[in-house]
Amino acid sequence: MQSLTGFLILGAEAGGLNxxxxxxQLIIFLVLLALLGKFAWGPFMNMMKEREDYISNEIDxxxxxxEEAQxxxxxxTEELKKTRQDAQSIIEEARNTAAQQEKSIIETARKESDRMKEAARQEIEQERDKAVQQLKDQVATMSVMIASKVIEKELSEQDQQKLIDExxxxAGEDR
Structure with missing residues (x-):
């Protein structure tokens, strides 16, 4: 045992290693290392794993x-493009409608103008016919008066009407 003790204390006299x-100390270190591994390193690694999972989830x-925002x-963008196309087609349709309405209004005005011209022409013709008839009546009356003075006789109403008609x-045939 002496030799074992001597062996364990190598150079103890000279301040050597025990x-x-x-x-x-090695056993205590290994036990401490095992305790740290079980009570500190395991929870620390679990906490780091949870943190890694949390960050990974946040990144995902x-x-x-x-991607949703894109x-x-x-x-x-597609909806805006479609809306612009719809607006353009509405504007184009409004232009076409306005052009058709313009043509329709012009055509209606032209027809109304033609109708008014025709009505005015007919009215003028009626007035002319009426004026001619009045003139004929006046001429007939004057002719009867002149004829009665020339003949110096009085005509009966029947004779007068006959002369007027003749x-x-x-006068109508001369026209």
Whole structure:
């Protein structure tokens, strides 16, 4: 045992190494390392794993949000393009409708103008005919008066009407 003790204390006289103390310290270190592994390192690694999962989920969520935002932007752009096309077609349709209405209004005005011209022409013709008839009546009356003075006799109403009708007939044939 002496030799074992001597072996364990190598160079103890000269301030050497005590192997027993080293073994005890090594055992204590290994036990401490096991305890740290079980009570500190395990929870620490679990916490780091949870943190890693949390960050990974946040990155995935951000990526999905970015993709959703891009999709919504594309949809909004397409909707805006469609709205512009609809607006352009409405404007074009309004222009076509306005052009058709313009043509219709012009045509209606032209027809109304022609109708008014025709009505005025007919009215003028009626007035002319009426004036001619009045003139004929006056001429007939004057002719009867002149004839009665020339003949110096009085005509009966029947004779007068007969003369008027003859004169009107002759005047109408001269035209």
């Amino acid at each position: 192997i027993g103390d080293m073994l005890v 969520t951000a990526e999905k949000s970015r 999709r919504l932007q594309r949809e909004a 004169y009107i007939t002759e």
